[in-house]
Amino acid sequence: MRIVIANDHGAVALKQEIVTALRAAGHEVTNLGVDTEESVDYPDIARRAAAAYLAGGYDFGILCCGSGIGISIAANKVRGIRCAQVFDLYTAQMCKRHNNANFIAFGGRVTYPVPVPAMIAAYMEAEYEGGRHQRRVDKLDELC
Ligand code: RB5
Numbered sequence: 099m100r101i102v103i104a105n106d107h108g109a110v111a112l113k114q115e116i117v118t119a120l121r122a123a124g125h126e127v128t129n130l131g132v133d134t135e136e137s138v139d140y141p142d143i144a145r146r147a148a149a150a151y152l153a154g155g156y157d158f159g160i161l162c163c164g165s166g167i168g169i170s171i172a173a174n175k176v177r178g179i180r181c182a183q184v185f186d187l188y189t190a191q192m193c194k195r196h197n198n199a200n201f202i203a204f205g206g207r208v209t210y211p212v213p214v215p216a217m218i219a220a221y222m223e224a225e226y227e228g229g230r231h232q233r234r235v236d237k238l239d240e241l242c
Contacts, residue, residue, distance in 0.1 A: 108164025
């Protein structure tokens with residue numbers, strides 16, 4: 099798959115872990131995040147990744163900040179982006195199956211019950227169910 103990833107200074111190590119795992123699995127990853135701990139503003143990072151995704155060519159995007167909260171809030175303000183903050187294998191699957199999330203977000207300062215690459219794999223393996231969920235996703239997309 100083709101994946102765009104971006105992060106602020108709160109998630110440099112996590113982003114690098116994710117990129118390494120995805121590339122090792124044969125995926126094409128574009129890194130639009132920062133690689134130092136110099137402070138940046140996560141709305142700028144989210145905007146950059148969202149614009150790249152909406153321009154086309156990516157299957158989905160990954161966003162990381164310290165908590166995963168700020169960057170997901172920012173991404174969800176961009177029309178066409180449905181960013182899910184994922185916490186475990188269940189939320190990783192459900193955000194694709196029911197919400198058709200096109201971005202998933204993680205926190206570099208969060209302790210998760212399973213490795214982040216495993217949650218990303220669960221998201222990638224899940225399939226959007228459509229049907230009654232499409233009406234709700236359409237309504238989501240009308241909110242901004
Ligand atoms: C940066 O210190 C931090 O606020 C940011 O990475 C994120 O956690 C915000 O939600």
